[in-house]
Amino acid sequence: MDLKKLKSRVTFIKLMIFVVFAVAIFFAVTSKPKLSPELAANLTEVVFKSFGGERADWAWTLLEDNGYVAVGDTASYGAGLTDVYLIKTDYDGSLLWTRTFGGAGKDNGIAVIKGHKQGYVIAGGTGTDTAGEMDAYIVRTDSDGEKVWEKTFGGENYDFAYSVAKTRDGNYVAAGYSSSFNTEKNSDIYIFKFDDKGNKIWDTVYGGAGWDTAYSIIETKDGGLIYTGYIDKQKEGETDIILMKTDAEGNCRWARTYGGVRKDVGTNVIETKDGGYLITGKSTSYIGRGMGWDIIALKTDAKGNSQWAAFLPAAESDVGYNAVEEKGGYTIAGTKRCYGICDANVYIAKIDLKGNTLSYKIYAGSKDDNCSSIIKDSKGDYVLAGTTSSAGNLSGDIFLMKVDPQGVKTW
Secondary structure (H helix, E strand, O other): OHHHHHHHHHHHHHHHHHHHHHHHHHHHHOOOOOOOOHHHHEEHHHHHHHOOOOOOOEEEEEEEEEEEEEEEEEOOOOOOEEEEEEEOOOOOOOOEEEEEOOOOOEEEEEEEOOOOOOOEEEEEEEOOOOOEEEEEEEEEEOOOEEEEEEEEEOOOEEEEEEEEEOOOOOOOEEEEEEEEEOOOOOOEEEEEOOOOOOOOEEEEEEEOOOEEEEEEEEEEOOEEEEEEEEEOOOOOOOOEEEEEOOOOOOEEEEEEEEEOOOOEEEEEEEEEEOOEEEEEEEEOOOOOOOOOOOOEEEEOOOOOOOEEEEEEEOOOEEEEEEEEOOOOOOOOEEEEEEEEEEEEEEEEEEOOOOEEEEEEEEEOOOOOOOEEEEOOOEEEEEEEEEEEOOOOOOOEEEEEEEOOOOOOEEE
């Protein structure tokens, strides 16, 4: 064989090796491992109803008010880097109006509730015209979402509000974190009360030498307050869930912590019909369940004593955001991810009054979909809100989805 033919054959062999290698890489990237029979039986592929622009848009909290109202952040609209984004739809999910709030900086809307009498109250954070790096931010609107007033709370460093609730005396309380009131400049749990005109009534902080945060606060049936979040155990990044009960003025009555050997975080708390509390959140402390977070539901009695803890199934790197109590148990919503198998998906689970899983559903788009809120509306359906990358915008759009009591998607 002459040298020219030999070189040609070597070139051909190299080309074939390259083609085979390229095809193998293509299928490795574009295909996914087969789902387990259990996952496949509980997964539904869906197309989400989405809202947003060309950049990133997120939804964090949802409520019902002659339709549905969701709050979040937008980088697509408004005056700054991100603005608070408030949207309202009718009962069929058709958009009625949108509003943005904020300035030239970074502004975030995390929680929304109905205000006293009418309108809405939004809690979050603002980096626009602040006393510090970031201030807790409260916006009061009328029933059409038009701004009535906006106020900031905090000090000279970072302050943020993750949750807001009405109180029976016609005022409001909010919870989050502050690094403005301690010498360590770490975050403390930050609770403050304000009236319907945005005037501060009182504020207080709780915490130690580490980073502590409250994610959810409600008024209890006895007129006090209860909140959950996490406290820093000052040990290689470990955290525990905290549940603290206060009187109406924010004075601590008792505090309980729950956790294992790693990280545990409470994201939402509700008062249950038996007088106790249900915390939803996330945990990495349950050894052997996977590489990431597990969704956790933790039930306590009226004094915060743990009654049971449930880790929800089919979950790796997952977060439980909030829960709805109903006859015979609870419905919990969040986000689930299976390493190497599926993207982030919307997740709903039903558990009984002892924490046993009754059923669960996974709703999957073509990309990442993250659920952050669920409500049960006046018609008995579930409505969920979050962020989807499946609608064509990889940065994320707001999604809303309605499912019937059996978990069948209606829109």
